[in-house]
Amino acid sequence: MSDLTQIIKAYDVRGVVPDQWDAEVARAIGAAFARVVVIPEWAHVPADGEPAEPADRPGIVVGQDMRESGDTLVEAFADGVVSAGVDVVRIGLCSTDGLYHAAGVLERPGAMFTASHNPAQYNGIKMCRAGARPVGLASGLAEVRRLAQEYLDSGFPAPSPTPGTVGHREMLAEYAAYLRALVDIRGIRPLKVVVDAGNGMAGLTAPAVLGDAAGLDPLPLDVVPLYWELDGSFPNHEANPLEPKNLEDLRAAVVEHDADLGLAFDGDADRCFVVDEHGDPVSPSAVTALVGLREVEREKAEGRTPTVIHNLITSRAVPDFLGAAGARVVRTRVGHSFIKAEMADNDAVFGGEHSAHYYFRDFFFADTGMLAALHVLAALGEQPHALSDLAEMYEPYVSSGEINSTVDDVVAARERVVDAYVTNPGGGEVEVDELDGLTVSHWDSHPQWWFNLRASNTEPLLRLNVEAADEDIMIKVRDDVLSLVRATTDEN
Incomplete structure (x- = not known):
């Protein structure tokens, strides 16, 4: 039997087809998703407190990307859903933010079959509640995994006496x-x-x-x-x-x-x-600052105090610029389920991540690359300067990018860094927090630098991000930390 802990992680389903999961697994996940998420939300109450008028029967919306395994997996997933008495609306080929749009405007839970940027042999499922609200391990995915595993190990429950139906709807326009x-x-x-x-x-x-x-x-x-x-x-x-x-x-x-x-x-x-x-890349942090300022100014023009979310490894330029513009800036963990939750909890107008995920309150607090692209086009086209000139304004610091190191002992490698930078710091006082991994900051003193060291959830990896006021400082801190992390290991 499939071990679903290998493919259902913190935010979604992701694995190699058919080695790690197949149609039978998809059917089990569909049946579990219907019972854990969809049926309990049938009479979902929107955020404004006004009870929603329930549909005649519960239903979900399902989309898929262009991967060759998509049709087979979607059909099996839909079979599991309808067996629980839940309707399925298939919107066919779409982007993930296209699925979020459908879940938002139709006010139904959704499932997007995609493995995002992974190679061709992978596929996966990103799930959401009605209104595109996220489903992660702490918000239903763990129970979906548990119940789906039970179905695979012990057999599926008897189908509903009134099974659901499968319909189709075009949503691209x-x-x-x-x-x-x-x-x-x-x-x-x-x-x-x-x-x-x-x-x-x-x-x-x-x-x-x-x-x-x-x-x-x-x-x-x-x-x-x-x-x-x-x-x-x-x-x-x-x-x-x-x-x-x-x-x-x-x-x-x-x-x-x-x-x-x-x-x-x-x-x-x-x-x-x-x-x-x-042809030079513009950092996602610079895009976060640029788009965030547009959303902050719009929010202020409408008489509201804007809140913006960023994860803890975006550039310090993000809180610098947005805070100076009058925004309340909230720092959060890495990962879309965390930032989406913070977006909703804080009624944030915008959120950005180092990985080029951009979140908008006007898009159901969900991420959409295409809306971010429209903002970049607007920012560029509303003034005469080249994009390189605009981007330079929002990239005042130097960053290392994310560097992965394979280590034999993650805990021991991290402790070497803690000992050098926290327990016995040789370069002056530092600020330390463990919101997500280990963040050490020397930003309030000179020279200015900070780094974050995070362990992978799935592999024996430590991920390092460094930023500094100039390149020499960044290189020194980067190389010093990497030498500690890789004291007995080779670069990944």
Whole structure:
């Protein structure tokens, strides 16, 4: 029998098909999801306190990306759901934020079949409650895992005497119109933009939102497509823009076409990476600051005090800029379920992560790379300067990026760092917190630097992020910490 602890982790389902999971596992997860999340929420009460009018019967919305295993897994999952007496609305091929949009506007729980940026042999499920509210281990996923494992080990329960039905609905045009209504870029100066879909779902969403595929008004954009053909085998490069090698084609295309900027999306198109007119990457922290300032100013113009969320390994520039603009800035753990919860709890207008996930209150507190892209296009097109000039304003510090180290003993490696920087610090007083891993900060003194060291949830890895006021300091701190972490190990 499958061990579901190997594929159902903190935020979602993710594993190799069929080695780690298959149709039978998908059916068990569907049956468990229906009973744990969907049926108890049938009479869901919205956040404003007004009771929702329950539908005639409970239902969910299901979408999928272009992976070859998607159809088989979705059909089995739907079979498990309807066996519990719950209806399924299949919206077909979509991005993950397209699924969140459907779960939000239809006010139904949702399931998105995707493995995001993982290689072709993987697939997974991202689940949410009605209104696109997150489902993580602490908010229902652990119980889904437990019940699905019980079904696999001991047999499925008897089906409902009134099984659900499976229907279909096209949502792409509604999704595109929804985003366009949030950021109107029809009046900006003309821009040329290269969009690298990586053979992922942005090949479907980009022509709908940025072009005319959804029948919307034309935009002042000259869009150059790169790898828009949907292909779950990823024949050109992995759909993971976080890896620099996967941005090489986009960077070259921006220069070749003399474009104003480039956009790269991951496989399920919920993350957006940006490169400037020279093909140089713009850090997600800079994008967080740029987009966050736009949302902060809009919130203030409407007479509200804005709150913005950022995770603890974004640049210090994010709280610096947004705090100076009058925002209440809340720092949170890494991971979308944590930041979504903080977004909702704080009624935050915007949130950003180092991994290029961007969250919006106006998008059900969920993440959407395409809406972030519209904000970047608006910010660039509403003024005359090049993107490199804008980005420079929001990147005053130097960061290492995330560096992974494989270690034989995670606890011992971490203790070496604690001993050197916390127990017996040689470089002056530091601030220490353990909100997520170990964060050591020397930012209030000179030289200015901080680092975060976090353990992987699934592998014997330690992840290091360093930032400093200049490159020499960053390199010194980075190399010193890595030497402690890797005292008996090799680089991953």
